[in-house]
Amino acid sequence: MVQINRNYLKLKAGYLFPEISRRVNAFSQANPQSSLIRLGIGDVTEPLPQACCKAMKDAVEEMGTSSGFHGYGPEQGYPWLREAIAKNDFQARGCQISADEIFVSDGSKCDSSNILDILGEDNRIAVTDPVYPVYVDSNVMSGRTGDADQSGQYGGLSYIPLNSENGFEAELPLEPVDLIYLCFPNNPTGAVASKEHLAKWVNYANQNNALILFDAAYEAFIQDPLLPHSIFEIDGSRNCAIEFRSFSKKAGFTGTRCAYTVIPKSVHGSTANGNKVDLWTLWNRRQSTKFNGVSYIVQRGAEAVYSLSGQLQTEKLVSFYMQNASIIRKELSSAGYKVFGGEHAPYVWIEAPKGQNSWQFFDYLLQNANVVGTPGSGFGTAGEGYFRLSAFNSRENVEEAMKRIIRI
Numbered sequence: 001m002v003q004i005n006r007n008y009l010k011l012k013a014g015y016l017f018p019e020i021s022r023r024v025n026a027f028s029q030a031n032p033q034s035s036l037i038r039l040g041i042g043d044v045t046e047p048l049p050q051a052c053c054k055a056m057k058d059a060v061e062e063m064g065t066s067s068g069f070h071g072y073g074p075e076q077g078y079p080w081l082r083e084a085i086a087k088n089d090f091q092a093r094g095c096q097i098s099a100d101e102i103f104v105s106d107g108s109k110c111d112s113s114n115i116l117d118i119l120g121e122d123n124r125i126a127v128t129d130p131v132y133p134v135y136v137d138s139n140v141m142s143g144r145t146g147d148a149d150q151s152g153q154y155g156g157l158s159y160i161p162l163n164s165e166n167g168f169e170a171e172l173p174l175e176p177v178d179l180i181y182l183c184f185p186n187n188p189t190g191a192v193a194s195k196e197h198l199a200k201w202v203n204y205a206n207q208n209n210a211l212i213l214f215d216a217a218y219e220a221f222i223q224d225p226l227l228p229h230s231i232f233e234i235d236g237s238r239n240c241a242i243e244f245r246s247f248s249k250k251a252g253f254t255g256t257r258c259a260y261t262v263i264p265k266s267v268h269g270s271t272a273n274g275n276k277v278d279l280w281t282l283w284n285r286r287q288s289t290k291f292n293g294v295s296y297i298v299q300r301g302a303e304a305v306y307s308l309s310g311q312l313q314t315e316k317l318v319s320f321y322m323q324n325a326s327i328i329r330k331e332l333s334s335a336g337y338k339v340f341g342g343e344h345a346p347y348v349w350i351e352a353p354k355g356q357n358s359w360q361f362f363d364y365l366l367q368n369a370n371v372v373g374t375p376g377s378g379f380g381t382a383g384e385g386y387f388r389l390s391a392f393n394s395r396e397n398v399e400e401a402m403k404r405i406i407r408i
């Protein structure tokens with residue numbers, strides 16, 4: 001009989017969001033009259049920016065002509081999109097990133113998992129706790145961890161706590177690590193990293209020949225102009241960091257699918273006998289073999305994000321969700337909840353009241369307020385007792401959800 005990948009059996013439970021859906025579906029079937037408000041998974045709800053729709057419609061028309069038809073595109077993305085990204089997202093902020101260091105893809109979730117293909121199996125890995133579960137689960141699946149202990153933490157991973165005591169700042173690890181996952185603005189806590197905070201990590205990585213995998217999927221939600229949007233705003237980062245970015249949250253592309261990964265040509269890893277190898281070449285090889293690129297139509301849509309109207313429309317989208325976040329923060333703080341995040345991120349991180357654990361509070365809200373959130377413990381042991389509310393919903397639903405939560 002065919003053998004399975006035994007590492008999958010180490011995974012604790014279902015992936016967090018399908019598990020939430022399972023519970024919510026069971027509740028809905030038992031209570032068909034209930035009107036649920038979903039502030040769980042961070043999935044956008046507002047329509048695509050018009051500039052993106054128009055660009056995609058035009059691209060569809062073009063594809064229907066002999067002269068405008070496109071077959072396979074470059075696996076790395078079309079040069080015009082890579083140029084627009086490099087210029088607007090990096091060079092405009094003073095980062096030395098060139099178009100050929102951008103790899104366009106269909107999502108940061110896939111990229112942040114697939115990157116393990118080009119990295120050795122013996123790297124010592126650090127993740128924050130709480131953490132976006134994909135980083136941990138993809139390491140488990142690829143056999144880079146031991147089993148989970150009683151508390152749910154996997155052997156072989158170093159966990160860096162993010163909590164209110166340390167101001168949700170990722171402190172440097174006490175034990176040496178080679179690979180570090182950082183996500184700022186942070187999913188799930190909504191915390192943000194200052195330049196000084198990131199500089200500490202860049203220095204650590206350079207001094208220890210480590211690699212930072214920096215997930216900046218939520219950078220567009222940063223409100224303070226002094227905060228960094230990219231790890232490449234930090235001196236020395238070109239030698240030690242890879243960054244993941246996405247159009248999902250910023251431009252409403254969760255269903256359209258477009259993202260990108262930045263790998264500077266100056267970032268290297270090492271072979272077992274100490275020879276330096278650049279990661280750009282390995283990732284380029286990986287993508288050329290395993291990926292056929294994002295569709296021409298979608299890349300045209302993503303390119304339109306950088307047009308004048310696209311920029312205005314995406315700013316409006318972001319600001320809409322940030323107003324939701326601000327309503328959630330304000331209403332829940334006034335009601336006595338301990339509230340974090342939500343100022344530079346579309347996630348508000350709250351302490352579950354009355355000593356409830358995360359899943360107890362999840363069930364309590366689901367049953368009594370018909371509001372769906374995400375249990376903090378689903379993001380790691382240190383998330384226990386916390387709860388994440390997403391700002392991605394209509395204004396009406398956010399206001400109604402707040403009324404219901406405050407009432408119970």
Ligand code: MLT
Nearest residue numbers: 040041042043109132187
């Ligand atoms: C979340 O809710 O954490 C996000 O939707 C996850 C993702 O972007 O994959």
